[in-house]
Amino acid sequence: MRLRFILCLPLVLLVGCQSVQTTQGGNVGVNRTQYMMGGLSAEEVNQMADEAYQETLAEAKKQGLLNTNAATVRRLNTIAAELIKEVPNFRADASSWDWEVNLIKDDQLNASCAPGGKILFYSGIIDRLELSDDEIAQIMGHEIAHALREHGREAISRAYVTQMGTQLAGALFGLGEAGNQAAQMAVQYGLTLPxxxxxxxxxxLIGLELAARAGYNPQAAVSLWQKMQAASQGEPPAFMSTHPSSAGRIQALQAAAPQVQPLYEAAK
Structure with missing residues (x-):
């Protein structure tokens, strides 16, 4: 508890911790209060993310890898349009974001939605896992949820706390090099990863509800992560990872599916 106070102290003193409610809780009840670094606006983060996104697209285009499969691009845009219709259930202003969807030909199992609504899929996650539209909607809903919740801005704020907190802890307690390394480990596993x-x-959870509201089967979240689990043998234990283990994820999604099943039935 003392360490967590020390980690937050420099942020309070220098720029202030702002309590933020980025989204409504929805049926799944995501209501955690978030703390953002003062002086770092959502607009600034969105602009930084957009610049990085455009650089990625430019490099892919240069290599002849951008949007090479017209049918898959249409498929992604159709699913995105349905999901975006539902974002006001969590965040009203997101309807006016400059949404964009692109596909890069690459074998990696990856997809993202940058702050501000810039969606990117890699062909490997669709082709290697042989994803259905319902499963694509689960991935896309998950990534959109990161943008709605401003997890990117939150991560930047947390990284600032991590860096400044480690330095302050070393100064306060006179830690040597070994002590500083221990403090860094404590910061990483006690704050950043959880x-x-x-x-x-x-x-x-938010992605599950977005997809259900858009008419995509919640059970696809389970089949998706079963496929991911099969494709990711040898994954690290959940405690040492920034992502929940596939088994833990499947269990949580199975438990949450009944909360959004009526939304799916209504959408159908």
Missing amino acids: NSRSNESEAD
């Missing part, structure tokens, strides 16, 4: 896993779990 919160990152929390963000992933929040995105799972």
